[in-house]
Amino acid sequence: MNVEAEFKNRVVRWASRLKVSPVQIRLQPMRRKWASCSASGRLSFCRDLLQHSTDFQDYVIVHELLHMRIPNHGKLFNAMLKMYLRGNSWSGTSWVHGYTANAEGEVSAPADLGKNASQLGERLIFSQ
Numbered sequence: 001m002n003v004e005a006e007f008k009n010r011v012v013r014w015a016s017r018l019k020v021s022p023v024q025i026r027l028q029p030m031r032r033k034w035a036s037c038s039a040s041g042r043l044s045f046c047r048d049l050l051q052h053s054t055d056f057q058d059y060v061i062v063h064e065l066l067h068m069r070i071p072n073h074g075k076l077f078n079a080m081l082k083m084y085l086r087g088n089s090w091s092g093t094s095w096v097h098g099y100t101a102n103a104e105g106e107v108s109a110p111a112d113l114g115k116n117a118s119q120l121g122e123r124l125i126f127s128q
Helices: 003-018 047-051 054-066 075-084 111-121
Strands: 024-028 035-037 042-046
Touching: 003 024, 003 042, 003 047, 003 054, 024 047, 035 054, 042 047, 042 054, 047 054, 054 075
Parallel strands: 024 042
Antiparallel strands: 035 042
């Protein structure tokens, strides 16, 4: 099984755990965010996500699947995210779409944000 198929299978397994049913799961190039979820249940994931750790992938997967149940990032959303990702190294992380962090916690902004990237990066809080 190839990497993309394995990733999509993980999305399906997580969807089952969260009791949601995505209509479509796609991997595609995305410049500004790791994933998105439409109101109709279509999930799109950035192909670059496949190059990152399984913990980070699971964080993004669960984050997007939870939006099928809870449309905002309120207290309930964050509590459920932490509950489902207990033990995941990213579970206590607040992050901005498009930002990455390496194992040392150094943050990289997408190149196309230009000089505003440092201002946006200040909002990124790691509570690990």
